[in-house]
Structure formats: structure tokens, C-alpha cells
Amino acid sequence: MKKKVLTVDDSRTIRNMLLVTLNNAGFETIQAEDGVEGLEVLEGCNPDVIVTDINMPRLDGFGFIEGVRRNEKYRAVPILVLTTESDAEKKNRARQAGATGWIVKPFDPAKLIDAIERVTA
Amino acid sequence: MAAKKAAPGSVKLSAVLDLNEASVLHGKLMSIRGSDVVIDASGVERLGVQCAQVLVAGHRAWAEDKKSFLVEKASDAFQKTMQLIGIDNGNLVAKEI
Amino acid sequence: MDMNEIKEIFFQECEEQLAELESGLLKLNDGDRDPETVNAVFRAVHSIKGGAGAFGLDDLVSFAHVFETTLDCVRSNKLEPTQDVLKVMLKSADVLADLVSASRDGGGIDESRSRALVKELEALAHGEMPSASAHEAPKPAPKAAPAPAPVAKAEPPKPTDESGFQPIPFTFDGFGDDEEPALEGSVYEITFKPRRELYSKGNEAALLLRDLSRLGDMSINCDMDALPALDKMDPEASYFGWKISLKTVKSEDDIRTVFEFAEWDCDLDVKLAEEAASDEELPMIPVPFDLGILDEPSTSEEEEKAVQSSADETVAAAVSAAETATSVAKAAGRASEKKESAAAAAAAAAQNNAAAAAAAAGQTIRVDLDRVDRLINLVGELVINQAMLSQSVVENDATGTSAVNMGLEELQQLTREIQDSVMAIRAQPVKPVFQRMSRIVREVADMVGKQIRLVTEGENTEVDKTVIDKIAEPLTHMIRNAVDHGIESPEKREAAGKDPEGTIKLSAKHRSGRILIELTDDGGGINRERVRQKAIDNDIIAADANLSDDEIDNLIFMAGFSTADKISDISGRGVGMDVVKRSIQALGGRISISSRPGLGSTFTMSLPLTLAVLDGMVVTVAGQTLVVPLTAIVETLQPEASAIHSFGASQRLISIRNSFCPLVDVGRVLNYRATQANPVEGVALLVESEGGGQRALMVDAIQGQRQVVIKSLEANYTHVPGIAAATILGDGRVALILDVDAVVAASRGQSMKPEMSLAATG
Numbered sequence: 002m003k004k005k006v007l008t009v010d011d012s013r014t015i016r017n018m019l020l021v022t023l024n025n026a027g028f029e030t031i032q033a034e035d036g037v038e039g040l041e042v043l044e045g046c047n048p049d050v051i052v053t054d055i056n057m058p059r060l061d062g063f064g065f066i067e068g069v070r071r072n073e074k075y076r077a078v079p080i081l082v083l084t085t086e087s088d089a090e091k092k093n094r095a096r097q098a099g100a101t102g103w104i105v106k107p108f109d110p111a112k113l114i115d116a117i118e119r120v121t122a
Numbered sequence: 123m124a125a126k127k128a129a130p131g132s133v134k135l136s137a138v139l140d141l142n143e144a145s146v147l148h149g150k151l152m153s154i155r156g157s158d159v160v161i162d163a164s165g166v167e168r169l170g171v172q173c174a175q176v177l178v179a180g181h182r183a184w185a186e187d188k189k190s191f192l193v194e195k196a197s198d199a200f201q202k203t204m205q206l207i208g209i210d211n212g213n214l215v216a217k218e219i
Numbered sequence: 220m221d222m223n224e225i226k227e228i229f230f231q232e233c234e235e236q237l238a239e240l241e242s243g244l245l246k247l248n249d250g251d252r253d254p255e256t257v258n259a260v261f262r263a264v265h266s267i268k269g270g271a272g273a274f275g276l277d278d279l280v281s282f283a284h285v286f287e288t289t290l291d292c293v294r295s296n297k298l299e300p301t302q303d304v305l306k307v308m309l310k311s312a313d314v315l316a317d318l319v320s321a322s323r324d325g326g327g328i329d330e331s332r333s334r335a336l337v338k339e340l341e342a343l344a345h346g347e348m349p350s351a352s353a354h355e356a357p358k359p360a361p362k363a364a365p366a367p368a369p370v371a372k373a374e375p376p377k378p379t380d381e382s383g384f385q386p387i388p389f390t391f392d393g394f395g396d397d398e399e400p401a402l403e404g405s406v407y408e409i410t411f412k413p414r415r416e417l418y419s420k421g422n423e424a425a426l427l428l429r430d431l432s433r434l435g436d437m438s439i440n441c442d443m444d445a446l447p448a449l450d451k452m453d454p455e456a457s458y459f460g461w462k463i464s465l466k467t468v469k470s471e472d473d474i475r476t477v478f479e480f481a482e483w484d485c486d487l488d489v490k491l492a493e494e495a496a497s498d499e500e501l502p503m504i505p506v507p508f509d510l511g512i513l514d515e516p517s518t519s520e521e522e523e524k525a526v527q528s529s530a531d532e533t534v535a536a537a538v539s540a541a542e543t544a545t546s547v548a549k550a551a552g553r554a555s556e557k558k559e560s561a562a563a564a565a566a567a568a569a570q571n572n573a574a575a576a577a578a579a580a581g582q583t584i585r586v587d588l589d590r591v592d593r594l595i596n597l598v599g600e601l602v603i604n605q606a607m608l609s610q611s612v613v614e615n616d617a618t619g620t621s622a623v624n625m626g627l628e629e630l631q632q633l634t635r636e637i638q639d640s641v642m643a644i645r646a647q648p649v650k651p652v653f654q655r656m657s658r659i660v661r662e663v664a665d666m667v668g669k670q671i672r673l674v675t676e677g678e679n680t681e682v683d684k685t686v687i688d689k690i691a692e693p694l695t696h697m698i699r700n701a702v703d704h705g706i707e708s709p710e711k712r713e714a715a716g717k718d719p720e721g722t723i724k725l726s727a728k729h730r731s732g733r734i735l736i737e738l739t740d741d742g743g744g745i746n747r748e749r750v751r752q753k754a755i756d757n758d759i760i761a762a763d764a765n766l767s768d769d770e771i772d773n774l775i776f777m778a779g780f781s782t783a784d785k786i787s788d789i790s791g792r793g794v795g796m797d798v799v800k801r802s803i804q805a806l807g808g809r810i811s812i813s814s815r816p817g818l819g820s821t822f823t824m825s826l827p828l829t830l831a832v833l834d835g836m837v838v839t840v841a842g843q844t845l846v847v848p849l850t851a852i853v854e855t856l857q858p859e860a861s862a863i864h865s866f867g868a869s870q871r872l873i874s875i876r877n878s879f880c881p882l883v884d885v886g887r888v889l890n891y892r893a894t895q896a897n898p899v900e901g902v903a904l905l906v907e908s909e910g911g912g913q914r915a916l917m918v919d920a921i922q923g924q925r926q927v928v929i930k931s932l933e934a935n936y937t938h939v940p941g942i943a944a945a946t947i948l949g950d951g952r953v954a955l956i957l958d959v960d961a962v963v964a965a966s967r968g969q970s971m972k973p974e975m976s977l978a979a980t981g
């Protein structure tokens with residue numbers, strides 16, 4: 002059975018990269034453009050793992066992660082955060098919000114797949 | 123809550139035994155405390171440690187009650203995970219090295 | 220989709236982000252202190268950096284990084300976005316735009332400029348927050364000045380808290396970290412006890428153990444001592460811990476990497492077993508890695524399980540009894556956890572409401588422009604088809620049954636509505652063009668040493684994309700002119716009692732189906748004396764010509780006119796306002812100027828909202844149907860014989876209210892007929908053309924006014940001199956749309972080259 006990944010990122014570039022990478026790796030991919038849409042899409046899509054950006058309009062990654070963790074049905078879903086190496090502080094905030102793990106930018110397909118494999122059965 | 127007529131209760135484990143399911147499973151076990159139980163693990167695709175904790179606690183509780191607590195038809199995933207986390211799934215107790 | 224396509228998307232997105240960035244910075248410049256504005260600016264740069272990193276565009280990444288770092292200081296209120304700061308930021312935005320272009324199209328950028336800006340940005344990031352270096356070491360209280368309320372709304376900053384959480388995964392000294400692992404493998408003893416947070420954050424101990432087992436031979440002992448009785452336990456708490464013995468060729472780092480995501484939510488201890496087997500053996504034998512070990516799950520547990528298959532239940536029971544004793548204390552702890560989660564739930568509700576409100580904002584989809592263009596073409600066909608249908612019904616059924624007529628009327632209305640709606644799809648705000656202008660103002664002002672601020676208004680006014688694409692160039696030129704010639708130098712301004720900083724205002728608004736763009740400067744206005752003298756010197760007007768102020772002002776639109784005493788590289792000779800006027804007219808627009816000496820000038824452009832349809836006057840010339848753009852026509856008149864004056868071989872003038880205007884015989888110019896038409900039998904269309912001069916176009920008759928759908932002749936046939944485009948009329952005939960300027964220009968020779976002429980067929 003294909004694993005389902007929900008990606009949340011406001012950058013079209015990154016969304017497309019995620020899509021191509023995940024599809025190539027055999028994942029089913031659902032995409033949202035910001036935290037608000039991410040929470041909307043979450044309902045009913047039942048992802049195995051979520052990959053989210055931090056800096057997003059409307060609702061940022063922290064808010065989105067908190068939203069997922071408060072969701073009765075989906076609070077246990079692993080969430081990976083796209084972050085930058087230098088951003089220790091953001092990584093920590095993301096963890097406090099309930100992130101499971103992180104993927105360090107720049108975007109690298111191998112790192113992404115590896116991180117997903119680590120947090121999913 | 124202890125049903126006296128010891129008709130064996132049966133619990134079919136969900137496919138995904140994650141954080142959410144731990145409370146559900148806990149509730150189920152609590153509700154049939156006191157009767158023999160057969161746990162059907164045939165459909166388990168994913169087993170998390172928290173559900174394993176509930177199962178082990180259940181096993182101990184049943185032992186205390188002197189009732190039988192049987193896990194049967196364990197799926198591959200169930201067996202593998204139990205093994206991985208160091209629990210003898212036949213008896214749901216910790217193994218020693 | 221391949222990487223190249225994604226790269227293309229990236230560059231498109233960069234354009235949008237750059238626009239976002241600039242407009243945000245300009246808002247900040249105007250005193251906007253909305254945290255969301257700062258956030259949007261930061262996001263724009265961050266997003267560009269992220270994508271650039273993925274494509275290995277290192278120059279772009281490193282500049283964006285420095286920029287982002289400085290913006291982050293603004294975002295966290297460590298740096299006040301003063302005008303001076305914003306000046307640097309706006310320049311940086313320009314350099315960032317250049318870097319994006321250079322990355323896309325190749326070519327270099329002005330490196331000295333970007334290097335200088337990097338320095339300035341870094342100085343800003345450092346200067347105002349003394350202790351915060353690039354590393355942002357979380358010293359307990361790095362705030363130099365009492366910072367204003369934090370920008371981030373979601374959470375209050377917890378600087379001290381976070382310092383304890385620095386990711387220092389691989390720096391445990393003293394555990395033999397520098398030694399290469401012995402090739403045969405070492406045995407590590409690992410104790411691992413998750414906390415409940417590990418699970419609540421979506422990590423799973425079973426998966427960590429799985430990954431650990433892949434590193435080598437693992438034997439595991441689950442410590443269940445902490446597990447309370449079933450009725451006392453919290454199903455979501457963490458009770459199990461593990462003692463693991465792992466024989467692996469991997470290093471301690473590799474082992475810790477498995478726990479990378481979990482290390483703060485568990486107790487973890489990794490150390491080399493003292494009686495590690497490899498210590499005794501010869502460490503130097505270069506045995507190759509056996510990769511098989513890495514992939515296969517360890518089998519050791521299975522063997523042990525066989526030995527240990529029956530476990531002692533009484534032991535387990537005894538253990539659980541002991542646990543009951545401690546469970547009371549734990550229950551207390553749990554109660555306080557519950558309280559916390561209630562508070563969290565309340566916060567959740569509040570946030571959800573906010574999120575719902577935000578979601579109500581307009582949604583957009585992205586559509587390929589080709590599809591929209593195709594739709595617009597099809598609707599054009601529909602409009603024509605509908606017109607033809609109406610006409611044939613009218614012709615074939617003079618009486619007109621009311622049902623059919625009513626149906627047709629409804630169809631017409633629907634068609635028009637569809638057309639309007641479809642046009643609206645391609646309509647876009649002029650904002651991106653206006654934003655580009657602010658950069659030009661900055662750059663040109665810098666170059667000529669003036670202080671100028673650009674104020675824009677009505678940037679959300681929408682106009683067809685095809686128009687937007689074409690107004691950028693004339694507008695750029697006008698802006699350069701305004702900066703270079705319009706606004707005076709700061710000294711002159713001060714001497715005149717004005718603010719040394721000049722203002723240029725660019726505004727857009729809709730007016731009666733057209734878009735009106737106004738460019739106003741508060742400079743010195745047109746120096747009429749000089750313009751007049753220049754015009755006389757250049758033989759544009761006679762030395763004794765009697766011109767109104769307005770007429771003098773409009774002389775600047777004459778070909779080859781330049782009033783600057785010195786020719787600067789900004790608006791050099793050759794590209795004057797005449798070029799601007801011509802390109803505006805080519806769009807079916809008009810431009811005019813009004814000026815007040817000492818106070819400034821205003822250029823007003825009126826443009827059609829679309830280039831897909833046109834309001835035209837349908838006329839007959841030598842049996843052919845032509846369409847003359849309504850915008851070009853000043854008035855129509857029926858010439859009287861007495862008003863026509865001939866001179867030379869074939870030149871004629873018409874006198875209109877005491878002034879003479881050359882008469883242009885359209886039929887002759889287009890070679891529709893060999894001889895001159897008699898003006899008295901036709902109609903004269905007074906048109907304004909290039910340079911503001913008026914001409915009277917002679918046509919045979921006026922059929923009426925209507926909106927026509929513009930069809931490109933170049934795309935469907937070939938370019939025809941004197942003809943701008945074609946259209947299809949209701950009766951199915953093709954009608955050519957007159958290029959008024961070209962016809963007027965050609966009228967000097969009275970005729971197009973014969974072989975190039977084209978009579979409409981139909």
C-alpha cells in the first residue's frame with residue numbers, strides 16, 4: 002500500500018519538488034499551500050506523514066503543527082519540518098509545537114525520503 | 123465491571139495500534155475485565171509501544187484475576203514489533219537477554 | 220514534470236516574491252508596522268533562498284541569506300526599520316532581483332554593488348544588536364535595549380529556555396569518539412527510556428528500535444518495571460525503557476543519529492561496552508564491511524526467544540504489585556498534565572476561529588495563459604457569431620417574431636456578459652508595473668543625485684494583461700524623464716522653498732471603460748520659454764507662431780524634441796516623449812500633459828482596458844469596409860466645397876474653424892482607387908496623430924459605431940502597411956482596422972507601395 006504524504010509549503014517551487022520526489026519514491030502526495038489549507042486538507046486525507054514548511058502566510062508551520070497535534074484523529078501523525086541548518090531556534094520551536102523531526106534545507110530528495118522512512122512504519 | 127459468567131470475551135485489534143488507539147484499547151480491556159479474553163492480532167499492521175504497554179498491563183491484570191488472556195493469530199507485523207521491542211508476545215512479558 | 224520545469228516555476232515564483240518583497244518594503248517605508256508586512260517581506264526572501272538552494276544557485280543563496288538575516292532582525296524587533304535601513308533593503312531587493320535574472324538568463328551582475336550591500340546588510344544586522352553575532356548564540360539575555368513587543372504572535376519568545384535545547388548531538392567527549400570503530404564491530408550498550416512527549420510528537424520507540432536494529436546485531440531487554448496496573452495506567456504515558464546491546468561496525472555517532480529526532484524526549488545513554496570483543500582482537504585486519512548486516516533485521520532475539528519461550532508469570536505479578544505503590548505519585552503528576560491540556564484546548568479553539576476567518580479570504584487558481592487566450596479567442600468568435608446570427612435573422616425575417624427576437628436579445632446580453640467575464644480573467648492589477656517603477660525612480664534618482672519618493676495610488680486597478688505588458692516601457696521612459704528633467708536638484712528645490720525631496724505620484728483608475736494613468740511630479744514644470752525656443756530652433760514651429768500654454772506644453776511630444784541642456788545617459792536624445800506618445804497611441808491610448816510652472820507637471824494617459832476588443836467607427840472607403848479606432852477620432856464633419864483648398868499636385872487642405880488641416884484621402888493612401896475622391900461627397904474624420912498634429916481622413920461614408928473583436932493580421936495573413944488589424948463583422952465580412960498613424964505618415968507620399976496594398980475581401 003502506498004504511503005500517503007501531506008506536504009504544506011507556500012512555495013510553488015518546493016511544492017513541485019516535493020511532489021516529484023515523493024511520487025518518484027512511490028508515495029501518494031497531497032499538497033497544501035499554507036497552514037490553514039493544511040488543516041483543511043488534513044481532514045479526510047489521513048496521511049501517514051506530514052511534511053511542512055515553517056514560514057507560511059495565514060498560518061505558519063508552528064501553528065499548523067499545533068493544530069494537527071490538537072486534532073483528535075490526526076494528532077499521532079508524524080510531522081517533518083523543512084528547516085534550515087542555521088535555524089536551531091526554529092527547530093526547537095517546531096519541536097515544542099510538536100514536530101516529529103526535520104529535514105534540513107536545501108532540499109535534497111534523499112534526505113527527505115530518509116527522514117520519512119525513519120518516522121513511518 | 124467484572125462480568126462473572128466467564129464467557130470468553132474477544133478483542134479484535136485494529137490495524138493501526140498507534141497513540142490514539144492506546145486509549146481505545148485500554149478502554150476495551152477495562153470493559154471486559156474479569157472474563158477470559160482472546161485477543162485477535164491477525165489484522166495488525168502497525169504496533170506502537172503504547173499499545174504494547176496496554177497489552178502487557180492487560181496481561182498482568184488478567185493474570186492477577188486468574189483469567190486467561192490469549193493473543194492469537196498474531197500478524198507478522200505484530201510479531202516483529204513485539205520482538206523488536208523485546209516483548210515475548212506469547213506471554214507478553216519482557217525477555218531477558 | 221522535470222527539474223527544468225520546476226526551475227522555470229521557481230523563477231516565476233521569484234518574480235512574484237520580488238514584487239511582494241518590494242511592495243512590503245515600500246509599505247514599511249511609509250511607516251506600516253504591521254507584523255504581517257514584515258513577515259511577508261521575510262517570507263519572500265526566505266522563499267527565494269529556499270528554492271535557490273535546491274537548484275544550487277549559490278550566489279543567490281548567499282545574498283538572500285545575508286538579506287534574510289537582516290530582515291530577521293527587523294522581524295524580531297532588534298532592528299528598527301528606519302528610512303535609512305529601508306533604503307539599504309530596497310537596494311538589496313534590487314540586487315536580489317538582478318541575481319535572480321542573472322541566474323535565469325546567465326550573465327553577470329554588478330558585483331561591487333552586491334558586495335557593498337552585503338557589507339551594509341551585515342553592518343545593520345550587527346550594529347544594532349551588539350551581542351547577536353551570525354551564530355545568534357543564545358546567551359541568557361542578549362537584548363541590548365528593552366525590545367518592543369515581539370513580532371511573532373504565536374508564542375512569546377523563550378530565549379533562556381531554548382538555550383538548554385541546543386542541538387549538540389555529537390559532541391559527547393570522552394567516550395572514545397575519535398577512535399575509528401574497529402572493523403569487526405564494537406559492542407555498545409544503550410539505555411533508552413522515552414518520555415511521553417516522544418510519542419505525543421509522533422515519534423515511535425518501536426521505529427527507533429527498528430532503525431537501531433539495522434545497524435548491527437542487537438539484543439534487547441525491555442524494562443517494564445515502570446508499568447503500572449491496567450486500571451492505574453495512562454494509556455498515552457511512557458513506561459517502557461530498554462537496555463540494548465548492539466554489536467555494530469558503525470560509530471557512536473551513527474547510533475545517536477538514529478535518535479536524532481527523539482533525543483530531547485528520552486533518556487539516552489550510549490557507551491562502548493567495557494568488555495568489547497574487538498579490544499582483544501587484532502584491530503588492524505582490513506575486513507570489508509559486510510553490508511548484509513545493515514539490511515537484515517537481527518535474528519538474535521529469535522534464538523533467545525526460543526530459549527526463553529515460557530516466562531514466569533509470578534515474577535511479572537510481583538513486579539506489578541510494586542508498581543502500584545509508585546502509581547499514586549504518578550497519578551498526581553498526570554492530573555497536572557490534564558490541566559495543561561485543557562488550557563491548550565482553549566487556545567486551540569481560539570486559533571481555529573482565526574484560521575477559519577483567514578480561510579474565508581479569496582481563493583485563486585493558477586491557469587496557463589494560453590488557455591485563457593484561447594478562451595478569449597473563442598469568446599471573440601462567439602461574439603462575432605452572435606452578431607452574424609442576429610443580422611441574418613433581421614435580414615431574413617423582417618417582421619421578426621417576438622420570441623426569436625427576445626431570444627436573440629438575451630443571447631446578445633449573455634454573450635456580452637460572457638465576454639466581460641472572460642476578459643476579467645485576464646485582467647490584472649497594474650501593481651507589478653508600478654512596482655517596477657519604484658525601482659527605476661530609486662536608481663535614476665541615485666544616479667542624478669536627487670531625492671525622490673514615488674507615491675503610487677490605485678495599483679489594484681485592473682487592466683488586460685496584454686495592455687499591462689505594453690505600458691511598462693513607455694511608463695519607464697516617462698518616469699525616467701520625470702526624475703531626470705521634472706524634479707529639480709535638492710539645492711534648487713530648497714532655494715525655491717520646496718521640500719528637498721521631490722515627489723512623483725503614479726496613479727491608476729478606471730474611467731468610462733478605460734484606464735487612466737496619471738504621472739505627476741512636483742518639479743519645476745515645463746519651462747515654456749525654453750520649449751518654445753527649442754521648437755523654433757528645430758523648425759518645429761514658426762518663430763512667430765502664436766501658441767497657447769497647452770500647445771507649447773504638448774510640443775514636447777514632437778519627434779526629436781529634448782529640452783535637457785545636457786544630454787544625460789538617462790534620457791538621451793533619440794528616445795523622446797514622441798516615442799512614448801507613439802507607443803501609447805499604438806495601444807489605442809492617448810496622452811496629454813498639463814503643467815504649472817514651478818509646481819510640476821501631470822501626464823495623463825488614457826488606455827483601453829483590453830487589446831482584444833476595440834470601439835471603432837465602421838466606415839466605407841471605395842466599397843471596402845474599414846474600422847477606424849474611435850480613440851483616434853476627434854470629430855467627424857461633412858466638408859463643404861468652400862473649405863477645401865488644393866495646393867501642389869495633389870495636396871489638399873481643409874479649413875476647420877480658421878485653421879488648416881491636411882486632408883488625407885484614405886482610398887488613395889491604401890491604393891483602393893486610382894483617383895482622388897471628391898471630399899464633398901464623403902465624410903472627413905478629424906484625427907489626432909503622431910506629434911499631436913491633426914489630419915482629416917477622407918472616407919466615403921460612416922456605417923456606424925461598434926465594438927469589434929481584434930484579429931491579428933500578422934498572425935493570420937501578413938503585415939499590411941496602413942492596417943493595424945482586422946475584424947469580422949456581423950455579416951461575416953472581414954473589415955480591416957485602420958492604423959491611423961501609419962496612414963497619416965504615408966499620406967506625405969500620398970500612397971502606399973502598390974504591391975503592398977490590400978483590399979478587404981468578404
